[in-house]
Amino acid sequence: MSEAALADAPSACTEILACRGCGGGSLASVFDLGRMPLSDGFTAEAVRPDPTWPLEVVSCAECGLAQLRHTVAPEVLFAEDYPYFSSVSATVVENAARNVAEAVVRFRPPAGALAVELASNDGYLLRHAAAAGLSVLGIDPAPGPVRVAREAGIETVHAFFTEPLAQRLAAEGRRAALVFANNVLAHVADTRGFVRGIRHILAPDGTAIIEVPYLRDLIDHVEFDTIYHEHLCYFSLRALAALFAREGLALNDAQRIPIHGGSLRLFVQHAPAPSARLTALLAQERAEGLDRPAAFRGLADRVAQLRQDLRALLDRLKAEGARIGGYGAAAKGTILLNHFGIGRRDLIWVADRNQHKHGLFVPGVKLPIVPVERIAEDRPTHLLLLPWNHRAEIVRQQAAFVAAGGRFILPIPQPVLVES
Ligand code: DWN
Ligand code: ZN
Numbered sequence: 541m542s543e544a545a546l547a548d549a550p551s552a553c554t555e556i557l558a559c560r561g562c563g564g565g566s567l568a569s570v571f572d573l574g575r576m577p578l579s580d581g582f583t584a585e586a587v588r589p590d591p592t593w594p595l596e597v598v599s600c601a602e603c604g605l606a607q608l609r610h611t612v613a614p615e616v617l618f619a620e621d622y623p624y625f626s627s628v629s630a631t632v633v634e635n636a637a638r639n640v641a642e643a644v645v646r647f648r649p650p651a652g653a654l655a656v657e658l659a660s661n662d663g664y665l666l667r668h669a670a671a672a673g674l675s676v677l678g679i680d681p682a683p684g685p686v687r688v689a690r691e692a693g694i695e696t697v698h699a700f701f702t703e704p705l706a707q708r709l710a711a712e713g714r715r716a717a718l719v720f721a722n723n724v725l726a727h728v729a730d731t732r733g734f735v736r737g738i739r740h741i742l743a744p745d746g747t748a749i750i751e752v753p754y755l756r757d758l759i760d761h762v763e764f765d766t767i768y769h770e771h772l773c774y775f776s777l778r779a780l781a782a783l784f785a786r787e788g789l790a791l792n793d794a795q796r797i798p799i800h801g802g803s804l805r806l807f808v809q810h811a812p813a814p815s816a817r818l819t820a821l822l823a824q825e826r827a828e829g830l831d832r833p834a835a836f837r838g839l840a841d842r843v844a845q846l847r848q849d850l851r852a853l854l855d856r857l858k859a860e861g862a863r864i865g866g867y868g869a870a871a872k873g874t875i876l877l878n879h880f881g882i883g884r885r886d887l888i889w890v891a892d893r894n895q896h897k898h899g900l901f902v903p904g905v906k907l908p909i910v911p912v913e914r915i916a917e918d919r920p921t922h923l924l925l926l927p928w929n930h931r932a933e934i935v936r937q938q939a940a941f942v943a944a945g946g947r948f949i950l951p952i953p954q955p956v957l958v959e960s
Pocket of ligand 1: 867929
């Protein structure tokens with residue numbers, strides 16, 4: 541079925557009537573971005589408008605889980621050519637290497653024990669597990685990254701991770717001492733089935749190490765642009781603890797880490813043994829009400845203020861003769877540009893290192909995506925940094941642009957000009 545036909549199918553977008561985590565029926569609206577294009581929906585179509593879908597966050601009165609009211613079908617979201625390659629970012633690869641190294645020291649899996657990664661992408665993490673002497677198995681639905689992983693010698697199952705797949709692997713005796721799952725739990729439509737799948741493949745004394753963006757950081761740092769159709773859930777620890785317990789697993793420890801604007805690294809096992817660190821983080825959430833709708837109070841106003849401030853900065857710079865480009869055709873960038881109405885009258889293009897995006901257009905605003913070499917060729921005076929979560933790496937990498945007097949505009953949590 542063509543993408544356009546798929547987008548028109550009634551099943552392309554469905555409204556949930558029950559909480560994704562607990563099945564509760566009381567879902568209160570807490571933040572609404574209206575209709576938005578798919579954040580990774582880059583196309584070669586320069587003119588025809590892109591399909592848009594509702595983007596509304598609701599909060600469950602029972603378990604406190606913040607989540608999207610609508611589900612865009614995975615076959616629409618993760619089209620054949622889903623463009624995300626983890627290894628493009630050194631920050632992501634370094635975080636993965638640290639994650640594996642710390643897990644091997646802390647949990648001491650025997651040599652040759654199995655490490656499985658769910659959403660293993662291009663092998664960015666499992667290559668470090670293999671180097672640590674573990675046997676590895678990746679699972680990922682995106683053909684491009686799977687091809688890259690297999691070429692690197694990482695055994696990879698080309699599929700979405702589901703409970704039936706997990707049961708098949710367990711029946712074959714493939715149970716893991718370590719299960720990694722980075723930035724995937726929020727992406728799956730069957731949240732509970734995914735967690736049950738982890739229970740099936742996790743060895744009795746194994747540990748699942750799961751990274752998710754943390755709702756606390758989203759709200760504290762106005763990271764509204766990380767709300768997009770691929771991210772179906774926005775996790776608090778309380779909602780996560782309830783989700784794992786409901787499916788027969790135990791969230792035993794959690795660590796706040798800085799990646800992607802602030803994330804949680806969760807440690808999940810079969811038997812309950814909550815750490816003091818987890819207990820303290822849960823107590824802090826209860827005290828601050830992160831799992832209640834009131835946590836979102838004021839976010840819409842802060843986003844509106846951010847829009848006003850960023851537009852004013854762009855208008856001032858343009859009035860002063862600035863030529864402004866975008867840097868990084870990020871999923872979050874699609875949301876920021878469309879929600880703030882930043883398009884071709886503001887930016888000349890969006891430069892990006894991911895060659896799979898060159899020649900395509902940012903959905904909605906239709907900004908052309910060009911190779912980063914165009915920075916030296918077209919000599920913009922400023923670059924709006926859309927993947928602000930990779931600021932350090934990107935500013936360092938574009939030292940020549942900064943040395944020539946160029947400045948980055950960092951949009952989140954406040955619009956500022958930066959040079960390092
Ligand atoms: O859930 C998700 C988490 C992991 O965050 C993913 N859906 C998206 C990811 O966001 P991200 O910002 O790490 O990846 P994106 O959304 O693909 O955006 C980054 C874009 O910036 C990519 O197109 C690659 C590009 N880039 C670049 O041009 N130069 C990235 C880096 C690090 C660079 O140096
Ligand atoms: Zn719930």
